[in-house]
Amino acid sequence: MQNPAIEYDYTVAKWFSYLAILFGIIGMGIGVWIAFELAFPELNYVAGQYTLFSRLRPIHTNTVAFGFTLSGIFATWYYVGQRVLKVSMAESKFLMAVGKLHFWLYFIGALLAVGSLLLRYTTSKEYAQFEWPFDIVVVLIWVLWGISIFGLIGIRREKTLYISMWYYIATFLGVAMLYLFNNMEVPTYLITGMGDPFHSVSMYAGTNDAMVQWWYGHNAVAFVFTVPIIAMIYYYLPKESGQPVYSYKLSLLSFWGLMFVYLWAGGHHLIYSTVPDWMQTMGSVFSVILILPSWGSALNMLLTMKGEWGQLKENPLIKFMVLASTFYMLSTLEGPIQSIKSVNALAHFTDWIPGHVHDGTLGWVGFMIIAAIMHMAPRFYKREIYSKKLLEMQFWLQTTGIVLYFSSMWIAGITQGMMWRAVDQYGNLAYSFIDTVTVLHPYYTLRAIGGLFYFTGLFMWAYNFYKTMTASKAIEKEPQFASPMAA
Amino acid sequence: MDIRLIQGVAYLGLIIFLTFVLYGYIMHLYRSEKKGKRNYEKYGKMALDDELTSPPVEPLEEHTKESR
Numbered sequence: 001m002q003n004p005a006i007e008y009d010y011t012v013a014k015w016f017s018y019l020a021i022l023f024g025i026i027g028m029g030i031g032v033w034i035a036f037e038l039a040f041p042e043l044n045y046v047a048g049q050y051t052l053f054s055r056l057r058p059i060h061t062n063t064v065a066f067g068f069t070l071s072g073i074f075a076t077w078y079y080v081g082q083r084v085l086k087v088s089m090a091e092s093k094f095l096m097a098v099g100k101l102h103f104w105l106y107f108i109g110a111l112l113a114v115g116s117l118l119l120r121y122t123t124s125k126e127y128a129q130f131e132w133p134f135d136i137v138v139v140l141i142w143v144l145w146g147i148s149i150f151g152l153i154g155i156r157r158e159k160t161l162y163i164s165m166w167y168y169i170a171t172f173l174g175v176a177m178l179y180l181f182n183n184m185e186v187p188t189y190l191i192t193g194m195g196d197p198f199h200s201v202s203m204y205a206g207t208n209d210a211m212v213q214w215w216y217g218h219n220a221v222a223f224v225f226t227v228p229i230i231a232m233i234y235y236y237l238p239k240e241s242g243q244p245v246y247s248y249k250l251s252l253l254s255f256w257g258l259m260f261v262y263l264w265a266g267g268h269h270l271i272y273s274t275v276p277d278w279m280q281t282m283g284s285v286f287s288v289i290l291i292l293p294s295w296g297s298a299l300n301m302l303l304t305m306k307g308e309w310g311q312l313k314e315n316p317l318i319k320f321m322v323l324a325s326t327f328y329m330l331s332t333l334e335g336p337i338q339s340i341k342s343v344n345a346l347a348h349f350t351d352w353i354p355g356h357v358h359d360g361t362l363g364w365v366g367f368m369i370i371a372a373i374m375h376m377a378p379r380f381y382k383r384e385i386y387s388k389k390l391l392e393m394q395f396w397l398q399t400t401g402i403v404l405y406f407s408s409m410w411i412a413g414i415t416q417g418m419m420w421r422a423v424d425q426y427g428n429l430a431y432s433f434i435d436t437v438t439v440l441h442p443y444y445t446l447r448a449i450g451g452l453f454y455f456t457g458l459f460m461w462a463y464n465f466y467k468t469m470t471a472s473k474a475i476e477k478e479p480q481f482a483s484p485m486a487a
Numbered sequence: 488m489d490i491r492l493i494q495g496v497a498y499l500g501l502i503i504f505l506t507f508v509l510y511g512y513i514m515h516l517y518r519s520e521k522k523g524k525r526n527y528e529k530y531g532k533m534a535l536d537d538e539l540t541s542p543p544v545e546p547l548e549e550h551t552k553e554s555r
Contacts, residue, residue, distance in 0.1 A: 008539055083537040159545040162533040235534050244531030249516045252527070256512065260505075481535075 008082045009090040010380050012099035016075035017373045017380075019107060021462050023067030024366075025455075026114075030060040032455045035448035039441060050118060058129045059117050064361065065127065065224055067110055072369035073228040074106070074145065077168055079376050080235045081149065084165060085156035095151045102144040109137040121198045125213050127220050128182050132200045135183045142179070146172055163251045167231030170259060174223035182216030207274045211267075218266035225360060227258070229328075229368050230297050236372050237301055237321045241311055242481035246303035250296055257293030261286055268339035271348065280341070287339035294332035301325040315482055316391040320371035323399065327363025331356060346421065351440070351447075352413025355406045362402045362454055370394075370461055377468045378483050384475055385485035386467035390460055398457035404450030412443035 037043045037053050044052050078099060082088055089096050113134045116122075122129040130138065149172055153161070161169075185200040202209050238245055245251055267275065267283020302325055305311065311318045334356050338347045347353065374391065378384055385391065419439065422430035475484055519525045533544050 006539060084533050086537065086539060086541070086543050088539055157547055158533060158543040159547040160530055160533070162530060164534070238531065238534045239537070242535065244528070244535055248527045248531045249513075249520075252516065253513060257509075478538075 006088050006090055008079075008088050009096065010079060010376070011096075012089070012103055013075050013078035013376065014380050015103050016071045016078060017376065017465075019103075019110075020068055020071035020075055020369060020373060021458075021465060023063055023071055023110070024369075025458050025462065027060055027063030027068050028451070028455050028458060030056050030063065032448060032451040034060055035444070035451045039444035039448050049120075055118065055120065058122060058126075059114055061127060062117065062129060063114060065220065067114070069224055069228075069361075069365055069369065070106075072232075072365075072372065073168075073171065073224075074102070075376070076228075076232050076235075076369075076372050077145075077149070079379075080164055080231070081152050081168065084158065084162035084235065085152055086158045087152060087156050089152070092151065092155055095148060095155075098144055098147050098151065102141065102148060105137070105144065106141045109134065109141060113137070116198070121196075123183075123185065123200060123202070125182070125202065127217055128179075128213070130183075131198045132183075132185055132187050133198065135179075135185075138179065142172070142176055146176070162235070163245070163248065163255065164231040164235045166255055167227050167234065170255075171223050171228040171231065174219065174227065178216045178219050178223065182212055210270055210273065211275055211279070214269040215263075215266040218269055219263060221360075222258075222262040222265075225365050226262070226294075226328075229324075229365050230258075232368050232372050233297075233301055233321060233325060236368075236375050237304055237318075237325075240315065240317050240321070240371075240375055240482060241305060241308055243304050243306075243308055246300050246306060250300045254293045254296035254300065257296060258290075261290050261293060265290055265339070268344070271339070271341055271344045284339045284341055284344075288336045291332060291336050295329060298325045298329040298332070311482075316388060316395050316485075317371045317375055317483060319392075319395050320367045320374075323395075324364050324367040324371065327359055327367070327402070331360035331364060334359065346417040347413060350413035350416040350420075351409045351443070352417070355409025355413055358409070359402070359406045362398070362405065366454070367398070373465065374461070374468075375483050377465055378475065378485075379478050381469050381472075382475055382478070383468055383472040385483055386464050386472040388485040388487055390464050391485065394457040394460040394464070397460070398454045401450045401453030401455075401457065404453065405447055408443040408446035408450065412440045412447070415439060415443075 033043070033051075034053050034056050037051075037056075049055060078089070089099060113130050116131060116134060117129060121131045123131060149168060153165075184203040186203060187197070187200045188195050189197040189199065204212050234245060234251060237243075264286035265283055267279045268287045269283070271280045271283065273280075302322065305318070305322060312322055337343055338352065338356060374385060416436050419431045419436045420429075424430050473486060516527060520527060529544055536544075
């Protein structure tokens with residue numbers, strides 16, 4: 001048997017939690033700023049070229065996806081991985097060193113990559129903007145994570161891998177495959193000896209490039225915003241509520257369903273474009289089928305709370321997680337609807353699309369990471385959560401923010417789509433582009449205010465976490481289920 | 488034969504095959520439980536009882552400190 005003196009080592013999990021909070025604030029702060037820029041365009045010119053929407057938007061998306069979310073994923077992996085495999089990182093000096101190296105390379109790499117975007121080094125491929133030297137750093141970071149995952153599995157005590165482990169492994173393999181193929185690029189300086197050493201061109205051309213890009217782009221949503229977040233909820237919701245997963249068999253079935261179906265759905269980003277028609281149809285069909293495995297996981301989570309709904313009233317962390325799975329259901333129904341060709345004709349390129357994305361990212365991804373980190377905080381520091389009231393206030397403020405965000409974008413997007421399509425009796429367009437902008441102004445303002453609510457909630461989260469770490473009441477032993485919190 | 492017809496038949500065949508695979512997997516899960524070969528639901532405990540000192544749901548017998 002194991003040495004009882006050994007404890008789980010949360011060093012790396014703590015470090016990544018700090019980064020998740022830091023990158024959350026930076027990434028979403030920029031998001032709020034550019035939302036206000038859309039409503040009040042003069043804000044574009046506050047600091048010359050550096051505050052232009054086009055310069056800041058990729059920094060927002062990359063910082064929230066690959067800064068905030070990935071830090072949350074790594075933080076939870078270094079926590080959940082040890083616990084469900086029943087092995088401590090302290091038992092292997094090698095894995096501890098790999099974990100720490102993983103953190104530092106990621107932190108420094110992320111800062112440099114964000115800096116490169118600010119200095120306008122970009123491949124111009126959405127969510128794959130980093131230029132080739134940074135892509136190499138990303139690959140190294142990913143390899144280190146892989147060593148950590150499979151290394152820990154190699155020294156485990158628990159024979160069977162818990163369902164969360166399957167999802168973390170899928171995240172690792174999925175992103176590795178997608179990132180490598182979509183970032184195949186030729187550094188122009190190395191070939192021609194001319195131009196900027198950072199510059200590169202894609203190895204694919206034209207329509208092929210678009211197809212690879214959206215195979216990557218949509219599956220970045222799959223393997224960064226969905227799969228690892230399911231890994232989290234399958235651990236944290238049962239653990240916090242003290243209820244085992246409603247149906248373990250359903251979790252397995254949903255896993256394979258999701259793995260098979262997701263990879264085919266990216267074509268819906270290219271409906272009514274130059275890619276083959278059958279591919280567009282396939283993208284739509286697979287997107288609709290995707291409802292089944294997505295709802296399989298989400299319902300499994302909600303049913304885990306069966307007979308225990310009283311906890312929803314008592315425990316704000318349960319609130320965050322139940323609403324996260326509800327938003328997961330909402331966005332995995334909304335996405336397939338938008339991918340149906342006739343709906344897409346109205347929705348494509350409108351504000352309904354960022355509205356959809358933010359249901360998922362703010363409601364599902366953000367809430368789950370916030371809850372996971374607050375669940376870990378009392379275990380990290382052997383102290384109770386500093387303030388339940390603050391956590392409750394954060395929940396309601398951020399929920400209101402999300403509702404403002406998606407409702408304003410629904411109205412704005414559908415209005416915009418209808419106005420673009422409107423024609424008079426002779427078939428002439430009824431509106432010019434600026435007509436739509438004028439009509440949409442109030443909704444853009446509402447969206448920015450919604451974002452500001454969510455952003456304010458992040459500071460409440462950071463403060464609560466910091467106070468939990470430094471000033472909260474000490475607890476004697478690690479809580480088994482519900483996290484202790486002071487009123 | 489027309490390439491479109493071949494594609495169509497192959498596509499339909501694939502869908503039918505995958506449907507069988509899906510239902511086969513569901514049957515496999517339930518049947519292994521019914522026959523007592525495996526109890527999948529007990530794995531849910533792995534998240535709840537996850538202290539370093541708690542006994543594994545299914546221990547890895549060959550696991551020893553020396554092997555690390």
